[in-house]
Amino acid sequence: MGKNNMERINLKGLIREIITEIKINESQLLATSGNEQGIVKLIKQFWYSTNITLVPTDDPNVWDVHNAKGKVSGFRVIKVKNKYRFEKI
Numbered sequence: 001m002g003k004n005n006m007e008r009i010n011l012k013g014l015i016r017e018i019i020t021e022i023k024i025n026e027s028q029l030l031a032t033s034g035n036e037q038g039i040v041k042l043i044k045q046f047w048y049s050t051n052i053t054l055v056p057t058d059d060p061n062v063w064d065v066h067n068a069k070g071k072v073s074g075f076r077v078i079k080v081k082n083k084y085r086f087e088k089i
Contacts, residue, residue: 027076027087039077039084046086 030046033039036054043065044052054063054077063077065086078085 027078027089029085029087030075031086033084034082036084039086043077043086 031039031042033042040052040054044050047067049067051068053066055066055071056063057076061079065072065075065077074089076087076089078087
């Protein structure tokens with residue numbers, strides 16, 4: 001792999017980290033867990049619901065929160081440093 005390709009890979013990683021930090025700073029943390037099943041359990045407890053699912057977005061580290069009626073606006077789950085964060089945005 002050439003030097004330019006390595007620089008592009010490093011730059012893409014840096015951009016991804018910056019975007020993740022921006023997303024964290026613009027939201028309110030409601031719960032955190034070390035795994036996906038744990039965060040879903042906490043979200044179900046938060047809303048007293050059993051019909052909670054996470055739906056992937058275009059970003060591999062972000063999920064939309066859905067209930068029986070569909071997407072729940074204003075909330076998301078984001079994976080940062082191997083932790084799942086349930087956030088109000």
